[in-house]
Amino acid sequence: MNSRSPVFYSADAVRRVLNWPMVNEAVETALKAVVATPTIQDDKQQAPPYSQSHVSQPARSVTSANKEHSKMLLTMPAFVGNYRLTSNGMGDDSSAVSCSTLACKVVTSFRSNQLLQPPLPSISANILLFDPGTGELNAIMAGTDITTWRTVSASLVATKYLFFRRFGPHAERELAINVAIVGCGVQGQLHAAAMCANFKVNQLNLYNRTESKAQQLANQLEEQILKADNNCNAPNKVNIKVCSSAREAVQQVDVICVATYSKEALIQASDLRDKRSVHINAVGAGEVHFGEVAADIYEESLVYVDCMSNAEHELHGLPAPIVGELGAVIIGGSYPTEQAVTIFQSMGMASEDACVAEAVQMALASCGK
Numbered sequence: 001m002n003s004r005s006p007v008f009y010s011a012d013a014v015r016r017v018l019n020w021p022m023v024n025e026a027v028e029t030a031l032k033a034v035v036a037t038p039t040i041q042d043d044k045q046q047a048p049p050y051s052q053s054h055v056s057q058p059a060r061s062v063t064s065a066n067k068e069h070s071k072m073l074l075t076m077p078a079f080v081g082n083y084r085l086t087s088n089g090m091g092d093d094s095s096a097v098s099c100s101t102l103a104c105k106v107v108t109s110f111r112s113n114q115l116l117q118p119p120l121p122s123i124s125a126n127i128l129l130f131d132p133g134t135g136e137l138n139a140i141m142a143g144t145d146i147t148t149w150r151t152v153s154a155s156l157v158a159t160k161y162l163f164f165r166r167f168g169p170h171a172e173r174e175l176a177i178n179v180a181i182v183g184c185g186v187q188g189q190l191h192a193a194a195m196c197a198n199f200k201v202n203q204l205n206l207y208n209r210t211e212s213k214a215q216q217l218a219n220q221l222e223e224q225i226l227k228a229d230n231n232c233n234a235p236n237k238v239n240i241k242v243c244s245s246a247r248e249a250v251q252q253v254d255v256i257c258v259a260t261y262s263k264e265a266l267i268q269a270s271d272l273r274d275k276r277s278v279h280i281n282a283v284g285a286g287e288v289h290f291g292e293v294a295a296d297i298y299e300e301s302l303v304y305v306d307c308m309s310n311a312e313h314e315l316h317g318l319p320a321p322i323v324g325e326l327g328a329v330i331i332g333g334s335y336p337t338e339q340a341v342t343i344f345q346s347m348g349m350a351s352e353d354a355c356v357a358e359a360v361q362m363a364l365a366s367c368g369k
């Protein structure tokens, strides 16, 4: 019998400690850890530190709660063994702690929740954290915000390595970009704010099926930017535009984030700018993960995924071959060419949830909560 009751970490507690350096570090760690440890001529002397970690991440189970598969319960288990996190998310070795995490996220995706009065979020999650030594349940952590933050963070990491790094080793700090957000729901809203918080964004185009939602997001972002301006810590001036079509939003941009439930393609190759050099974070997951982006874009793109073994289960019929895992690009440094169209096909990984939940637990422990 379990000797003590599991701790419960509420959504408020989690929200208090979430920040981009911490989440980005945990997500980048998970993306690297899932990359199979290289075995080729296993030269122990040259083995990089990431090869010490170990991930077990079986395909998630999906339980439909209606015939249309629009109400789903997913279980997402993962073990991430022997990886390192720093206390401030800055990657400095002096504060790095060695971690092993055994976790299972239980998450529902009920897209009709948006139609309720008042609406509820479509995605709702909790993360179970187990003692990796005894298997006992140690904690239950509210996981809805972690799901949003770690998904957005995966898009940030993908943008850094698949887009910026084609232009040089510090391009993510130096180069200003134009960004389009297609779908201004929970994911789209945080993608918009995070792109502006983590990169130099000149132009931010917003498109949503119901235009008022895009307008509402524009107003919120303007307010945040104004506040940052008044506090003299504004990153840079962002020009925000609400667009009346996805085509208008994506036409002249460098980076596109698409996060809807659409089964039909929302963007086509003819919508992209002539001078290519475009990166797309394809986040939405209806019945088909890749429905939001037209086949003619996939056909001219280099497609990267978070996890190859999950892709084998979930990306049947993808209209292009997969080049590889994002983690392998981070580790190996083989970035796309400047003019490439790249797609990060984000499925979402249990190991990201596990590493972020561990980082959140560390942060809460360090501030005595």
Ligand SMILES: NC(=O)C1=CN([C@@H]2O[C@H](COP(=O)(O)OP(=O)(O)OC[C@H]3O[C@@H](n4cnc5c(N)ncnc54)[C@H](O)[C@@H]3O)[C@@H](O)[C@H]2O)C=CC1
Residues within 6 Å of the ligand: 109, 111, 114, 121, 122, 123, 147, 151, 183, 184, 185, 186, 187, 188, 208, 209, 210, 213, 259, 260, 261, 262, 263, 264, 282, 283, 284, 285, 286, 346, 347, 348, 349
């Ligand atoms: N890749 C990943 O790791 C994750 C992916 N997701 C996926 O991201 C997508 C968005 O999730 P949330 O922002 O939480 O949902 P949400 O319900 O908050 O927002 C969805 C947005 O998409 C728009 N939309 C829905 N159907 C559409 C259609 N047919 N055509 C055009 N626009 C449409 C709605 O207007 C809404 O603004 C979902 O597909 C969800 O499954 C969610 C979590 C993690």
Ligand SMILES: O=C(O)C1=NCCCC1
Residues within 6 Å of the ligand: 074, 107, 108, 109, 123, 147, 285, 347, 348, 349
């Ligand atoms: O990775 C996740 O978490 C989810 N992905 C697809 C939709 C539900 C949640």
